[in-house]
Each structure stands twice: as C-alpha cells, then as structure tokens.
Amino acid sequence: MIQLKDVRHSYQRPGGETLTVLDGVDLTIEKGDLVSIVGPSGGGKTTLLNIIGCLLRPTSGEVIIDGKPVQSMTEKELAHTRNLKIGFIFQGSHLIPTLTVLENIMLPVWLGKGVQGRGHAVRARELAERFGLSDRLNHLPHEISLGQRRRVAIARALINGPTILLADEPTNDLDPPRAKQIGDILFSLNQEGLTLLLVTHRWDLAKQAKRCYETKDGKLQPAELSHL
Ligand SMILES: Nc1ncnc2c1ncn2[C@@H]1O[C@H](COP(=O)(O)OP(=O)(O)O)[C@@H](O)[C@H]1O
Ligand SMILES: [Mg+2]
Secondary structure (H helix, E strand, O other): OEEEEEEEEEEEOOOOOEEEEEEEEEEEEOOOOEEEEEOOOOOOHHHHHHHHOOOOOOOEEEEEEOOEEHHHOOHHHHHHHHHHHEEEEOOOOOOOOOOOHHHHHHHHHHHOOOOOOHHHHHHHHHHHHHOOOHHHOOOOHHHOOHHHHHHHHHHHHHOOOOOEEEEEOOOOOOOHHHHHHHHHHHHHHHHOOOEEEEEOOOHHHHOOOOEEEEEEOOEEEEOOHHHO
C-alpha cells in the first residue's frame, strides 16, 4: 500500500526562483489497485511518480510504502524498495542505447546487490517471450520499433518481481493500436495482482482505472467524468 500525505514539492530555479509543482497531494493506493493520473504537461505527474518511486525526496509531506515512511528508511531500505518493490516505466522508456534488449531487461538485476541468480536470466527470457520480443533479444534499442522499446521497458520494470508498477506515459507517441497493446499488457499485469499507477494522456486508458485523478494547481482531484 502507498500513502501520500500532504506531499509538496518545489524546484529551485537559477536566480533564486522557486517553482512549486506539488502543493498538497494526498493519495492512497491499496495493494492491487489500478489508479490513473491525467493532466497537462508540466502538471507535476513525473515529479509525483519520482517521489513515489523513491527517486526524489519531496520538499515536505509524508510518503509511506507498505507501512514504512520513506523518510525514515535507511539507504539500504531505500535501495531495496526502489529496486525490488517498485517497477518503474520511465517517460520515454530510457533504455541504455549500447545494451541489447536482453541486457536492458537484466539491468536492474545487475544494479541490485545480492539478487543475482540464474533464475533472472530465465525470467528475462520469459518476459521477453510474453511481450513478443524473443526474436529481438540481441538487438540494440535503435534497431527495434518504439512499441517494442516500450515493451522492453515494461519487461525491465518487472524483472525483479515488484509488487508496484509505476508507468509514466507508457503509450506516448504510439499509434492507437500500439497504445492499446501496451494498455492491455499493463491491465493484464494489474489483473494478476500488480498494483498499477498509470500516468497517461489517453482517456481511453485512464478511464479503465478504478480511480482516475487529474493534476490541478499542484493537487490531485478526481478527474472530470465529462471528458470520458
Ligand atoms: N529538476 C527540475 N528542476 C527544475 N524544474 C523542474 C525539474 N523537473 C521538472 N521541473 C518543472 O516542474 C514542472 C513539472 O514537471 P513534471 O513533473 O515533469 O510534469 P509532467 O510530468 O506533468 O509534465 C515543469 O514545469 C517542469 O519544467
Ligand atoms: Mg511527465
């Protein structure tokens, strides 16, 4: 379970300007939930995911993951949470251009200490197979399509067996059939028990969530149903 209590975040700009991006966000996500967030570019969606993914410390407020306040976690606990508990599909995929598909999928295994094992190589191939990438394992990211790259990013996010999946605009720049394919993958993962937080511009995907929020003035509010 993820809880956010009065989370605020400001960035300091050169010249001393303060840009407040999140201004009191409260959110509870239960185990197995499917929650979506929509909102304009620059609305703080990526900032929010980075905070939930323990990649960014909020300026103030509390983030609690499975009962444990992130603020009180040791570096070791933080690394464990980031690497094993949470899978992150970054905006724009963020694959390493010099690593093959299989190596990109395995990357979180190599980065996490003490989680090595042959089981992961088998799991990487199983995930690749599931997402239709088996014949692309030795290709570099620039040699595969955008939709395939997104599927590599999903496989990479799943390789360490997380219970929470954070997806930051995973269908951006994809045509509707490819976007639907990615949506179907994510929703089936959720049906298998994975907690899913989906940031998306696509209302057809967002409205499939049990709860849908939009960012507004640094806060989260239930999304306008009239858009759906
Ligand atoms: N590291 C940073 N330093 C300064 N400003 C940032 C930084 N990251 C994001 N911002 C600004 O914060 C705002 C929210 O960004 P972001 O969280 O990426 O929004 P979204 O994902 O909804 O487009 C934007 O105006 C962006 O320019
Ligand atoms: Mg973003």
